[in-house]
Amino acid sequence: MTAAIETQGLRKTYGRTVALDALDLRVEPGEVFGFLGPNGAGKTTAVKLLLGLTRPTAGDGRVLGRPLGDRATRGRIGYLPELFRYQAWLTAREVLTLHAQLAGLPARVRDGEIDRVLELSGLAARADDRTGGFSKGMQQRLGLAAALLGDPALVILDEPTSALDPVGRVDVRAIIGEARNRGSAVFLNSHLLGEVERLCDRVAIVHRGRVVAAGALGDLLGESSVRIRATGLPAAGGGLGALAELGAVEHDDDWLTIRHVDPERIPDAVAIVVGLGGRVHAVDPGRRSLEDLFLGLVQGTQSPMEAGVDAGVDAAAGGPTGVEGDGAMIAGERR
Amino acid sequence: MTPRLVLVIAGLTLREIVRRRIVWVLLILVVASVLLVGFGVDRLVTFARADGVEELEIRIGVSQVLIMIAFMFSFVLAMSAAFLAAPAIASDVETGTVLAMLARPIRRADLVIGRWLGLSVIVALYAIMAGLLAIAVVDLVSGHVPPAPAVAVSFLAFQAVVVLTLALALGTRLPAIAAGAITVVLFGLGWFIGVLGNIAIAFDAAPLSGGSDIFRVLLPTDGLWRGVIYGLEPPLVLLVASGGNAQALRANPFFALSPPPAAFVAWSVVWVLLVLGAAIALFRRREL
Numbered sequence: 001m002t003a004a005i006e007t008q009g010l011r012k013t014y015g016r017t018v019a020l021d022a023l024d025l026r027v028e029p030g031e032v033f034g035f036l037g038p039n040g041a042g043k044t045t046a047v048k049l050l051l052g053l054t055r056p057t058a059g060d061g062r063v064l065g066r067p068l069g070d071r072a073t074r075g076r077i078g079y080l081p082e083l084f085r086y087q088a089w090l091t092a093r094e095v096l097t098l099h100a101q102l103a104g105l106p107a108r109v110r111d112g113e114i115d116r117v118l119e120l121s122g123l124a125a126r127a128d129d130r131t132g133g134f135s136k137g138m139q140q141r142l143g144l145a146a147a148l149l150g151d152p153a154l155v156i157l158d159e160p161t162s163a164l165d166p167v168g169r170v171d172v173r174a175i176i177g178e179a180r181n182r183g184s185a186v187f188l189n190s191h192l193l194g195e196v197e198r199l200c201d202r203v204a205i206v207h208r209g210r211v212v213a214a215g216a217l218g219d220l221l222g223e224s225s226v227r228i229r230a231t232g233l234p235a236a237g238g239g240l241g242a243l244a245e246l247g248a249v250e251h252d253d254d255w256l257t258i259r260h261v262d263p264e265r266i267p268d269a270v271a272i273v274v275g276l277g278g279r280v281h282a283v284d285p286g287r288r289s290l291e292d293l294f295l296g297l298v299q300g301t302q303s304p305m306e307a308g309v310d311a312g313v314d315a316a317a318g319g320p321t322g323v324e325g326d327g328a329m330i331a332g333e334r335r
Numbered sequence: 336m337t338p339r340l341v342l343v344i345a346g347l348t349l350r351e352i353v354r355r356r357i358v359w360v361l362l363i364l365v366v367a368s369v370l371l372v373g374f375g376v377d378r379l380v381t382f383a384r385a386d387g388v389e390e391l392e393i394r395i396g397v398s399q400v401l402i403m404i405a406f407m408f409s410f411v412l413a414m415s416a417a418f419l420a421a422p423a424i425a426s427d428v429e430t431g432t433v434l435a436m437l438a439r440p441i442r443r444a445d446l447v448i449g450r451w452l453g454l455s456v457i458v459a460l461y462a463i464m465a466g467l468l469a470i471a472v473v474d475l476v477s478g479h480v481p482p483a484p485a486v487a488v489s490f491l492a493f494q495a496v497v498v499l500t501l502a503l504a505l506g507t508r509l510p511a512i513a514a515g516a517i518t519v520v521l522f523g524l525g526w527f528i529g530v531l532g533n534i535a536i537a538f539d540a541a542p543l544s545g546g547s548d549i550f551r552v553l554l555p556t557d558g559l560w561r562g563v564i565y566g567l568e569p570p571l572v573l574l575v576a577s578g579g580n581a582q583a584l585r586a587n588p589f590f591a592l593s594p595p596p597a598a599f600v601a602w603s604v605v606w607v608l609l610v611l612g613a614a615i616a617l618f619r620r621r622e623l
Contacts, residue, residue, distance in 0.1 A: 014622075048434075048623065051438045053434060053437060053438065053622075053623040054622045054623060055622070071440045071441075071442065072440060073440075074438060074439055074440040075439070075440040077438065079434075079435060079438040080435075081431055081434040081435050081438075083430075083431030083434065084431070084435070085430045085431045085432045086432065086435070087347070087351065087432060089350075089351060089354035089355050090350075090354070098343070098347060098436075099435070099436075099439065101340075101343045102340065102343065102436060102439035102440070102441050103439050103440065104440060143435065146435060
């Protein structure tokens with residue numbers, strides 16, 4: 001199957017500044033792909049390269065099976081720029097008509113499509129107002145609507161919720177879900193980790209112009225674990241052997257930690273503890289959050305070189321030490 | 336080039352100028368200045384007639400006033416063209432509006448040509464309409480009709496298109512304000528060098544006139560301005576000029592003995608196409 005996006009060693013430099021070092025990516029058709037990184041990591045540069053707005057210094061890539069910037073292919077891509085600005089003197093409907101015309105949408109489906117995306121983005125009531133009077137959030141909704149016109153095979157969203165309030169963000173999640181259901185691949189460029197964690201099938205974390213981790217979210221975040229606070233258990237872990245078949249058990253004061261546990265078996269773990277006479281005060285099913293992973297990779301606990309592109313794909317397998325350290329951090333925060 | 340997309344962009348440009356009320360500002364300015372011209376010429380003619388000045392002299396006086404007015408209008412027109420065209424692409428790049436558009440299957444050439452076409456239509460219509468209106472008002476109050484109003488306003492419109500092409504091209508790489516300012520300065524310089532060239536001819540200073548000819552080829556606005564004057568100059572003045580005092584008259588920046596040669600007009604058309612081509616090439620290489 002042709003990948004929605006495929007790049008090899010994509011590089012962009014501006015003079016001596018390296019905006020993107022060597023980007024290797026693969027986004028499958030129909031998936032929601034999260035492209036994460038701190039500000040200045042090269043995310044927007046990567047998006048511009050994919051769309052042919054900027055030319056790569058080195059490397060290569062294909063979008064929907066065609067070379068980067070291919071004109072006909074751009075008709076099958078929807079794009080919400082990070083710097084979204086639309087003609088202030090046009091109404092929302094006129095902006096969408098312009099984009100439908102530029103995208104080459106057949107005239108007979110144009111009006112229906114425009115109504116659909118206006119409805120989807122929550123702008124139907126303001127469709128005939130000039131965009132100059134729109135709040136930033138509404139402009140961003142308009143940008144989303146424009147990006148979704150004509151059911152593109154690939155939707156590239158550069159920070160789609162940067163100007164939205166919490167309600168707007170929830171809406172965007174629904175909109176992206178809808179786009180996926182209609183068969184679009186979604187390339188979501190964001191530094192809002194919660195958003196990515198909720199939405200994306202797979203993610204890549206980019207730092208200093210390189211992918212430092214990539215893969216399915218579940219693989220990257222590692223196995224589930226559970227922490228149980230229980231008192232009244234037999235000393236020295238007597239009888240806890242029954243828990244070992246659920247995962248690796250650690251006992252520290254009142255806290256029992258069971259790693260690599262199947263989330264479905266957490267009630268069994270609690271039952272065993274209760275069966276041993278333990279009084280359960282708290283059950284904290286934990287998983288390394290994307291934030292922990294991200295901060296770990298970006299703040300230098302792992303240098304990009306160590307966690308390099310290849311290692312990144314197997315980050316879950318390669319990172320038990322990281323998981324431990326981070327796990328402790330989460331526990332501390334949650335307490 | 337995709338004609339459909341060029342027309343979409345040209346239409347967008349026209350709509351922008353109407354929606355942003357620029358067109359109304361221009362119209363109000365024209366009506367106000369034409370009314371003032373009418374009032375001024377009317378006063379001039381009335382006082383002259385009351386003083387018993389010969390009708391022929393009045394005609395010649397009015398014809399020269401009309402050329403002066405055309406000159407001032409050509410400057411206003413050049414400024415308007417420069418400040419409409421300079422941001423046409425530059426501002427869209429600065430604000431990011433262009434990103435969403437160019438991610439669509441449109442060539443950058445289509446965007447540049449569409450912008451140029453829309454602006455050219457507006458600026459040319461404005462030049463022709465305002466020019467003919469001023470000529471009609473002068474005719475109304477003085478009875479003076481220049482020999483070739485159509486020629487005059489055509490050259491006026493052509494000159495404005497040259498200016499807007501330059502401003503648009505500079506705006507593909509420079510910020511809007513810089514592109515507009517450079518265009519206006521070059522336009523003024525062109526006129527000034529043209530005047531110097533005329534004086535040089537009058538005094539037989541060949542190197543100077545050669546220099547002005549070169550500049551006229553590099554930026555044809557002043558050469559086209561000669562076409563405006565020629566269309567407004569009454570035959571009588573031309574007759575006088577072809578007599579003994581011709582040398583001195585040629586130094587007058589508001590005088591043209593002959594229309595711009597056909598080769599020069601053809602070159603001006605080629606110039607516009609070359610600069611437009613350069614604008615496309617520059618914009619294509621631009622990193623967004």
